[in-house]
Amino acid sequence: MRAGVNYTPSHGWFHSWLELDLDRVARDLDQVASLGVDHVRIFPLWPVVQPNRTLVRERALDDVVAVVDVAARAGLDVSVDAVQGHLSSFDFVPSWLESWHRRNLFTDPDVVASTAEYVRRLSLAVGGRPNLLGVTVGNELNQFAGPPHPTPHEVDAEGASAWLRAVTTAARAGLQEARGDSGGPLPWVTHAMYDAAWYDDRQPFGPAHAADHGDATITHSWVFNGAAQLAGPLGPGSVRHGEWLLQLAAAWNADPARPNWLQEVGSPTNVVPVADAPDFVEATLRHAAEVPHLWGVTWWCSHDVSRSLADFPDLEHDLGLFTADNEPKPTGRRFAEVVAELRDRPEPVPSPDAVVLDDVDAGGRPVAGHRASCAPGGATALAWLRLAERTGRGPQVVLASRLDEPGHLASRGVRALHRVTGGASVPLEVAHPATMP
């Protein structure tokens, strides 16, 4: 199991790209490396790199490469997110896409072409670095695709697929160009969505997009989405939420061996009290580690956001494994201890039990609301939790639409299917930190 940290610079947050201080980055990343992790995920800001639609700033790309190289000196691999896009309640959208110039982020041909070109150029810039894990298209860009975003760029599922094809193709082209004829495998290309993709039937980006695009299936686990509210900070529904998302994601993978990456998981103080946070960290990691084909877990995040910065949801000031002064926190120490133990764990044997997600009915017709049934408190999610607690092991999830697929159950080691009973789920408004009390 790979273990890493989402890197939030200790000083100036991501605005520090405006005046990159590599000594500071080195100090931050040396601390991160001291946790015993093997990688970080980093986040350039889109308007800084591509301030005009046809201007991808070479110097900004150099800055990203420089951070990748500093990470290498700290012994860390790096995953680079391209289009930010969105971070910690703030949207960063270049002026050429706002106000008088507003066009649809996902469907306007000029915008898609220019976004793809940005992704390609960034991928080309970092593609030759030996410690590059890969490129993620951007952080939770599906937040922009529908409600509750205040000004969504509307797109349908087919449009979302087309957009994902365009940007992942661009990333691969950049990586390929950087690697040339070197022959080795390319760093991977992934894309990341917030959990409305799994839980909100209205969200145009959905589970199939997670499973069908990119080289791994990515999940982001945030228990302020209702999970911890329902289960309590250390209840099973809270500390198994990351595990649940990983198992749910695995159900959608066409290839059972496709890697699953819990790319973001954190301990938000609005639902997990500070005193409970180390236990939350430990239990979350241990549960996630039981999921087969887990590539790794990347904690959110490295450093607290300084309280000298305004307008963040309060919880963002306490998500770090280190303080803004670069001091380790109890969560950081616990994270390091548990990761040291789990890193070399043997690949887990798949659970023989599987809960069936009724994505289609007995006649093969799509079931409305099947995503909501997976949200915290939904019928499928609750059935999975009950079975996990009864057997002491998080079961797998199988799609009803795949039950008749030859070899599907066998290839995943499923021996007992559990059908979900109970009433229909009601759609859950997937909470967004910026809108939370």
Place this chain on the structure above:
Amino acid sequence: MRAGVNYTPSHGWFHSWLELDLDRVARDLDQVASLGVDHVRIFPLWPVVQPNRTLVRERALDDVVAVVDVAARAGLDVSVDAVQGHLSSFDFVPSWLESWHRRNLFTDPDVVASTAEYVRRLSLAVGGRPNLLGVTVGNELNQFAGPPHPTPHEVDAEGASAWLRAVTTAARAGLQEARGDSGGPLPWVTHAMYDAAWYDDRQPFGPAHAADHGDATITHSWVFNGAAQLAGPLGPGSVRHGEWLLQLAAAWNADPARPNWLQEVGSPTNVVPVADAPDFVEATLRHAAEVPHLWGVTWWCSHDVSRSLADFPDLEHDLGLFTADNEPKPTGRRFAEVVAELRDRPEPVPSPDAVVLDDVDAGGRPVAGHRASCAPGGATALAWLRLAERTGRGPQVVLASRLDEPGHLASRGVRALHRVTGGASVPLEVAHPATMP
């Protein structure tokens, strides 16, 4: 008459603040100085300087100061605009004021306080420079205050006044702190509006705001607002448009000696063909120079926007007095010739003729639509133009509401009043380049 140029960096446009190259700035400003001008107006980008509400970046302020100093070495004074805000069809609004964090730019107390703090810090940073002319609050921020802005921050006239008091007070505080006990007069503080303030009765920022706030009354003349469409590129309504705005502005000044600054005027190719542009420049300057109490004219702009940058209204690529390669253009040469002649012209004697603007009726009640009557094609604007052509001199403008003010006419040298006859004006949609074909 002071003569200057709005400085649009030749390379990377205003995005060049992201990687300030002082050698390049020096080359640009040496060229500007070669025109024989005495000042430039410069434009930091708001999100670059204040990326978080409570983070005004010291290094970004240093960059602004460095440009002021480079200008000094070129022999140029500098006027600094603070809040951009808006430039050439692009809005630059920091992430802490958009999307999930959207709050009213003009009325939200936290936003106003933080904006004022930015203005204060910038004023403090540049305030000690001997070649600082002054600080303008921001470029045409009234564009954000109402339609046709796509997502206006609505405010009423009283709110606009309160906002202007807050930000001009902040600018003065910064300048005062920088100057300390040195005793001399402070650099001036001004604010700038686009011409809907004069022409569109729905625009919350109006003529009284121009005349009552700041240390000079500022006008921006853009003949794509209907003036050149009605008059032809070189017709009187086009080449006298800057003069007309200056005379109209003077009518609103409580103190007849208050300086008037034509802070922006340019020759837009969508309505003034390139071949006519030098004559447009010359006639515009000569007419403006006939207005009493004119402080100066600042041409828009120094350098063409490179065609390597996308999404600009086409005209923006040809507004420069220099090409993006720093070569002088015919407009630049003509501008230099005329400025050399006008700089030391004697202060003009006020025209004895004045057109009455019926801002109130005979009973002293406000007249609806009096701003529209001043727009190109409006009754008052046409009456002024007819009189200008008949007498060969642009008349003054007097407000009906001030006709009975003791000494008003005498202090302005008015000896003949001309009442406007003719039908009511219809509101004119003041054209915005981003919405133009």
